Amino acid sequence: MTPAVFEDAMVWSSTAAPNSARNRTSQHGEDGIIGRIFSLFPQSPTPRFCVDVGAWDGKHLSNTYSLLCSEDPSMKWKGVLIEADRERFDELRALHSPINSSLPKILQRNSVPKDLDFISIDVDGTDYWLLHDLFDAGWRPKVVLIEFNPTMPIDLVYIQPRSDRVRHGSSLSALVELANKKGYTLVETTLFNAFFVMNELYEDHLADEVHDTSIEALHEVTTGTELYQLYDGTVKLHGCKRMLWHRSYAIDETKLQMVPSSERGFPFAPSSNDESIHQDDSRDEQIRASAINIASYCTDDFEDGAREKCRAKLYETLMTSGFALIRGTGMSGSTCRDCLRSAKSFLHEADEAVRRSTLTKDRARRGYSPICTENFASLVGKKGPNDLVKKTNVWPDATVWGEKEVEFFKTSIGDYYCGLCKVAESVLQAICEGITANDPKLKKPLEAIVKPCNDSNKPLSESHTSILTLLGYQPGTRHKRGSKGFMKPLVAAHTDVGVITVLLFDSGECASLQRAEDASSADPENSTWLDVDLPSIPADDPIFVVNVADCLSELSAGAVRSTLHRVVPRPFGDSKICRAVRTCLALFVGLEPNDCLTLPSGENMTYEEWRKKRIAKATSAMKE
Numbered sequence: 001m002t003p004a005v006f007e008d009a010m011v012w013s014s015t016a017a018p019n020s021a022r023n024r025t026s027q028h029g030e031d032g033i034i035g036r037i038f039s040l041f042p043q044s045p046t047p048r049f050c051v052d053v054g055a056w057d058g059k060h061l062s063n064t065y066s067l068l069c070s071e072d073p074s075m076k077w078k079g080v081l082i083e084a085d086r087e088r089f090d091e092l093r094a095l096h097s098p099i100n101s102s103l104p105k106i107l108q109r110n111s112v113p114k115d116l117d118f119i120s121i122d123v124d125g126t127d128y129w130l131l132h133d134l135f136d137a138g139w140r141p142k143v144v145l146i147e148f149n150p151t152m153p154i155d156l157v158y159i160q161p162r163s164d165r166v167r168h169g170s171s172l173s174a175l176v177e178l179a180n181k182k183g184y185t186l187v188e189t190t191l192f193n194a195f196f197v198m199n200e201l202y203e204d205h206l207a208d209e210v211h212d213t214s215i216e217a218l219h220e221v222t223t224g225t226e227l228y229q230l231y232d233g234t235v236k237l238h239g240c241k242r243m244l245w246h247r248s249y250a251i252d253e254t255k256l257q258m259v260p261s262s263e264r265g266f267p268f269a270p271s272s273n274d275e276s277i278h279q280d281d282s283r284d285e286q287i288r289a290s291a292i293n294i295a296s297y298c299t300d301d302f303e304d305g306a307r308e309k310c311r312a313k314l315y316e317t318l319m320t321s322g323f324a325l326i327r328g329t330g331m332s333g334s335t336c337r338d339c340l341r342s343a344k345s346f347l348h349e350a351d352e353a354v355r356r357s358t359l360t361k362d363r364a365r366r367g368y369s370p371i372c373t374e375n376f377a378s379l380v381g382k383k384g385p386n387d388l389v390k391k392t393n394v395w396p397d398a399t400v401w402g403e404k405e406v407e408f409f410k411t412s413i414g415d416y417y418c419g420l421c422k423v424a425e426s427v428l429q430a431i432c433e434g435i436t437a438n439d440p441k442l443k444k445p446l447e448a449i450v451k452p453c454n455d456s457n458k459p460l461s462e463s464h465t466s467i468l469t470l471l472g473y474q475p476g477t478r479h480k481r482g483s484k485g486f487m488k489p490l491v492a493a494h495t496d497v498g499v500i501t502v503l504l505f506d507s508g509e510c511a512s513l514q515r516a517e518d519a520s521s522a523d524p525e526n527s528t529w530l531d532v533d534l535p536s537i538p539a540d541d542p543i544f545v546v547n548v549a550d551c552l553s554e555l556s557a558g559a560v561r562s563t564l565h566r567v568v569p570r571p572f573g574d575s576k577i578c579r580a581v582r583t584c585l586a587l588f589v590g591l592e593p594n595d596c597l598t599l600p601s602g603e604n605m606t607y608e609e610w611r612k613k614r615i616a617k618a619t620s621a622m623k624e
């Protein structure tokens with residue numbers, strides 16, 4: 001055995017033979033263990049016979065030196081020592097009289113008795129095969145000491161290839177299997193040596209001393225390196241952290257990581273955990289910086305010129321992209337968070353029966369996007385025709401979901417709906433003022449949108465048919481790439497029908513909203529798509545996405561455009577972990593069905609007439 005110092009290994013301790021470990025020349029108490037085993041056997045009338053395969057110089061860390069060179073001449077053993085290293089062999093020759101050749105042949109030629117007493121095998125490689133061949137050739141040593149690779153797990157059966165040039169070593173389990181098959185029992189181990197005794201001798205002389213001969217009982221100490229995984233994808237090491245036979249090399253945890261650090265995180269964590277807040281800090285800050293503060297339109301308390309600045313910015317942003325991020329709405333963060341939470345538990349966590357309980361005969365389809373792309377949507381809004389069907393406050397059944405759940409669902413969604421309808425009014429006011437500031441001719445058509453509120457007791461929000469839709473996205477079959485490497489969108493490219501849409505969504509990564517870079521593009525195939533992102537959790541001043549819908553686009557003669565947008569699946573296994581479900585609250589802001597519209601062309605019609613035409617156009621486009 002090449003001397004190696006196992007600093008990382010635990011100090012050897014044995015449960016089976018606690019007091020016998022003792023070194024004269026051996027490394028880990030083997031001398032004492034061999035002495036103890038033979039002391040339990042009956043005295044031998046003739047000198048005992050041992051073989052040491054891999055004897056080195058015959059003394060250094062030797063397991064047989066104390067037998068062959070015993071100070072007590074009556075105890076003197078005979079033996080054959082075998083060493084492949086030329087220099088070591090020369091030293092060995094100086095110590096004992098030399099003999100040459102290969103194992104069974106050497107033993108044969110040197111008349112080593114088939115029932116020799118002891119063999120020590122330590123050749124740093126083919127040890128397993130030497131023992132195997134020895135057994136096969138009919139030798140039956142009473143005691144075998146053999147080296148195994150101490151870094152291999154104790155339940156691993158590893159046998160190195162049968163070649164002198166291979167230096168792997170074999171596992172303890174592999175040796176135990178071989179020895180057991182040949183009628184031997186494991187009676188002890190040291191750090192990397194195993195002791196086997198013939199079954200008969202074990203039964204007669206050692207069974208009282210070594211009760212449990214399992215590997216687990218006899219090999220407490222390992223120099224193995226275990227690998228385990230943290231929930232966030234970090235690989236950790238336990239045990240020996242240095243290469244044992246190449247000790248200048250550490251086993252470096254940083255080099256063993258499979259998941260890049262940028263992607264580490266728990267894939268199943270709720271999207272609103274502290275860790276994600278922390279990780280997304282700088283991204284969230286960037287998003288906040290790009291959001292337009294509309295506080296001057298949401299409160300009466302604002303500085304001179306604030307409204308002008310706000311509407312100019314909003315107009316400019318919507319003119320170029322059709323999408324804007326807004327903040328300063330006065331909406332409370334907790335109202336937004338509660339509503340998202342409610343929607344998430346309804347859409348993703350509750351039993352299917354809960355969602356089914358909201359279905360009416362005329363289950364709403366939004367109508368303007370192909371039915372196959374429809375997510376489950378629960379519509380909350382004021383009485384009035386929705387896109388294709390009538391739909392009004394539809395709540396889950398309390399007997400199916402539970403009183404408390406339904407109560408929280410109703411309150412959180414109701415509060416959000418009312419608050420956001422008011423915000424939508426303010427946003428519309430700002431947009432329309434921004435448009436007319438640039439083109440006063442559009443004042444007339446836009447009057448239909450920003451009506452003066454005559455009845456001060458009537459909340460603004462009731463003057464239209466805005467509908468809140470709860471959209472849920474989950475990883476599923478659409479996350480698979482098609483033959484061309486594309487994944488079909490979850491919501492096909494479309495424009496929204498009404499006046500504006502106000503969106504709030506969580507950071508569920510399985511899907512993302514994208515808008516066409518070019519607001520005037522009508523061709524989904526040839527558009528460049530840009531992600532529309534929001535902060536991971538609504539802050540105390542929450543940020544919303546506002547996008548222009550078709551009616552506003554038409555009434556403003558295209559001054560602000562309804563821009564193509566879609567929701568696409570984020571693939572598994574790409575650069576992002578994307579298993580988290582996504583929840584989106586979409587407030588589709590519409591007008592009263594009977595509201596009169598004067599289009600820029602001068603044509604007059606009701607909102608409902610206009611909407612029917614718009615849907616008919618979309619439906620026939622879909623059929624083509």
Ligand SMILES: O=C(O)CCC(=O)C(=O)O
Nearest residue numbers: 471491496513567584586
């Ligand atoms: O889920 C989203 O982010 C928006 C969905 C959408 O565009 C729609 O439902 O009209």
Ligand SMILES: [Fe+2]
Nearest residue numbers: 494495496565
């Ligand atoms: Fe949309």
